[in-house]
Amino acid sequence: MGLARKRQISLSDTRYYHCVSRCVRRAFLCGEDKFTGKSYEHRRGWVEDRLLFLAQVFCIDVCAYAVMSNHTHVVLYVDDKKAQRLNDRAVLLRWHKLFKGSILSHKYLQGERLDEGQRFFLNKEITEYRNRLSSISWFMRVLNEGIARAANREDNCTGRFWEGRFKSQALLDEAALMACMAYVDLNPIRAKISKTPEESAHTSIKRRCEYAQAGKQPKVLARFAGSPRIHMPKGLPFELKSYLELVELTGKCIRTDKRGYIEQHQAPILERLNIKAENWLKLTTQFEQVFKGAVGKERALDMYCERATLKRRRNINNSKALLA
8 A cells, every 4th residue: 555645745854756657557658659650759748848837836846857658757846935935926826827716816816805704715725725836746736637638638538647646755865866866867868768868858867968058057947056065055955067977977887888887086976975886876777676665864764754653664774775
């Protein structure tokens, strides 16, 4: 039995989560079906466009993503503090980009005067919308429902397109976050549908490479803020250059026609996070197989399990071996 979503997501432990959605019966989402010859490649654009649009509406940042043939990977950062800072008008404007809203919400935005009773019910709506804007469950629901409807219309069919629940993993520390992001960004290379990160269509790494060539970072993705420090600005706690080099180096290591290893001086970020080089390939090629549920070093995993009232630390042995 799957763990209840509210017990999987604990913002007091981490705001970073890895989410995976898979099609029912491993049906094709994108790419080309080898049995029928029909191409669904255009649907990758649907997913990517919808994902990046929602990142601008919700108070949730997209750190990494990869749209594959029958599943999608996303690494998300929940900015619940931003949701709490939004004023009532901003909350309603954001929500109306996704849903019609209510009569009261439209009256409020049009400047109509509301009596005390109407304002009471409107405040309840706004509180609910504010919470939803920082909810991973609502983010994934809005993402998947829209894609499912569009795909069913195109296929002239009804019924489920996605599996009933998306899978979510809590990323409890920087090591888990970095390994998971690299795992997601390298999905097309492991699947042999791309040769290099910058050629991996509909992935975050391709978009980051395009902007990096101009010395910029894409506004639709979570920014790299640099190495952790006392007064840390919002953003990923790595340097963009180091991360891109690390992904490229790892990609070379997992190519079938080459044997390689990661040397410490070539990837200083591994040394800084205390991840052994010999463990890195296993983390970035078998992340989902190695870890089930929350991911992090032993202390972070202990605290997460205690707050979530979990009796068993599912990943403790692999965490000790690979992330210690």
